[in-house]
Amino acid sequence: MAEELDKAGIAKAYARWAPIYDVVFGAVFDRGRKASIAAAERIGGRILEVGVGTGLSLADYSQSNRLIGVDLSAPMLRKAKARVKEHRLANVDGLAVMDAQHLGFADAIFDVVVAQYVITAVPNPEATLDEFARVVKPGGEIILVNHLGAEAGLRAAGERAFAPLARRLGWRPEFRWQRLEQWAARHGGVKVVERRPMPPLGHFSLIRFARLGGVTN
Numbered sequence: 001m002a003e004e005l006d007k008a009g010i011a012k013a014y015a016r017w018a019p020i021y022d023v024v025f026g027a028v029f030d031r032g033r034k035a036s037i038a039a040a041e042r043i044g045g046r047i048l049e050v051g052v053g054t055g056l057s058l059a060d061y062s063q064s065n066r067l068i069g070v071d072l073s074a075p076m077l078r079k080a081k082a083r084v085k086e087h088r089l090a091n092v093d094g095l096a097v098m099d100a101q102h103l104g105f106a107d108a109i110f111d112v113v114v115a116q117y118v119i120t121a122v123p124n125p126e127a128t129l130d131e132f133a134r135v136v137k138p139g140g141e142i143i144l145v146n147h148l149g150a151e152a153g154l155r156a157a158g159e160r161a162f163a164p165l166a167r168r169l170g171w172r173p174e175f176r177w178q179r180l181e182q183w184a185a186r187h188g189g190v191k192v193v194e195r196r197p198m199p200p201l202g203h204f205s206l207i208r209f210a211r212l213g214g215v216t217n
């Protein structure tokens, strides 16, 4: 599909962003990160953070949860590894280079999958969500926090204008809620349990999908 993103291009872009990522995107996305962690910790247990980046969120999880983080970008992960060492995060069981669309984990082994600001950066969001649903246990949750495009009006026009630049960062400002809703309906083994506006400016959303029992994808 013409609008789909190129994975190698995304990896290259984040290799360039890695040295300055925390300064540019640390504080601005912090509320969303913390809200998704709070949601994940209501379930707790084994948590997979996909697109963990420089590991900005890792120290915010309670030590009682076991964490694994994966990311496409080795330079971003190097920062995450340094952070784990610096903060002595003994509850982080591993950080690995991995493509969200092809997770190297067995089925149904995580209680929660968290993806903060990631789902619009992958070439195929639906295939990625299928993978998230595959590795989550029945009764577990998939928790996303992400920008979702406006349906209409001034913000939608602004987002269309911004799209070519955003795409280089692996973001799709035009990515709409309906796409996630349609994925859930098609998948059949998940249910939307929450969609909540998030700062900055309420243009972001926290989305929770519950993994239904007994259905495998």
Ligand SMILES: C[S@@+](CC[C@H](N)C(=O)[O-])C[C@H]1O[C@@H](n2cnc3c(N)ncnc32)[C@H](O)[C@@H]1O
Binding pocket: 007, 010, 011, 014, 025, 029, 033, 050, 051, 052, 053, 054, 055, 056, 057, 070, 071, 072, 073, 076, 098, 099, 100, 101, 115, 116, 117, 118, 121, 122, 123, 170
């Ligand atoms: C906007 S950053 C978000 C990082 C972190 N979650 C945060 O809250 O700051 C997007 C992250 O997704 C990663 N990413 C992009 N495509 C990916 C893929 N296909 N598989 C795994 N990670 C990916 C990027 O390398 C980057 O670290």
